[in-house]
Amino acid sequence: MLSNVKNKEEIIENNPALVHHIYGYFQQAYPREDSSRMIDFKKSQRIEIFKSNLRYVIRHNEDPSTTFKLKVNKFSDWTDEERDRIRSKLYIESLNHDQPIESRGDTVPPEYDWTNQTRVPGAVTPIKNQHHCGSCYAFGFVGALEKTYAEIYKESGPLSPQQIIDCSGQGGCDGGSFIASFSYLTRNQYKLNLEKDYPQPPDAAQKQKCQKSDGVSLSSGSKGKLRYEQIPDGNEEYMKKIVYERGPVYVSFDCGERTGNDTILREVSQKWDHYASGIFDVPGCPAYRNLNHAPVVVGYGTENGTDYWKVKNSWGEDWGENGYVKVRRNKNMCGIATASYSAGIF
DSSP, X not given: OOTTOSSHHHHHHHOHHHHHHHHHHHHHHSOOOXXXXXXXXXXXXXXXHHHHHHHHHHHHHTOTTOSEEEOOOGGGGOOHHHHHHTSOOBOOOOOOOSOOOOOOOOOOOSOEETTSOSSSTTSSOOOOBOTTSBOHHHXXXXXXXXXXXXXXXXXXXXXXXHHHHHHSSSOTTBOBOHHHHHXXXXXXXXXXXXXXXXXXXXXXOOOOOOOOOOOEEOOOTTTOOOEEEEEOTTOHHHHHHHHHHTOOEEOOBOOOOSSSSOHHHHHHHHHHHTEEEEEEOOTTOOSSSOOOBOOEEEEEXXXXXXXXXXXXXXXXXXXXXXXXXEEETTTTGGGTTTSEEEEEOO
């Protein structure tokens, strides 16, 4: 609607009727989900939030120095509090400064993508959506294990994050960790349900009473025992090797926050939430201070001379590049290599 218009920001600021018109299209594209975790705001207040975010997206995309683009999306009329609720209290038990486990010694190609390979068909399942539940740790955890399922059973098998949310004894929609999730899996004899057998609640994303603790076995007697390795803090070269040799890796990430007073964290949040395409690179994004999200690295490559990680998010296919984001590699961008984990039979 505004693609060929100059002075977009000024037009948006001085034309309330146009903003209302654009917001009407926005509401059709992104129908509001019913959730107890959403704040009851008047439409006029939502429009003001939307206008502010629309101007921000326009301003960012007109900056020729940026390496990525933003877009208006489902978060564009959410309050700061609502946006922060989908960020988890991500518990990091400790950082690993030990020497890495010896890898196979394979020659690592300059680029690799587990979403587009034939070594283990079904290693990466379709994008999931955590909705309004701060449960990224559960989605990241199963995302790091789905290659193991595909390897054992020779089929794609989306695993159930809801079982981790309900049954692992963590914070449900208020956070958790990789190690606590793996401890639950160990106690449960390495069994986890498929998503179709233990789905998310149909009405809203939430923690509920544990429904069942059985499931498929993720530990193969013939191939070995399921285990995990915490990748040494900041070692992106080793992480690249592990992604290629073993499969997708659970990572901890700082995707900012809106409700605090930290300028850089507010900026990171605004850019991450509205990410559209390109290589996400925000100078100054902290690597250790505010890890609050747990996506999955599924590949790596180089674009226009800049190295990146291909990252699978859990915010639905309508976010980012069909649910994915490219993140600057070899800079420990936003802590992507600070507390990362590889899980499988190795």
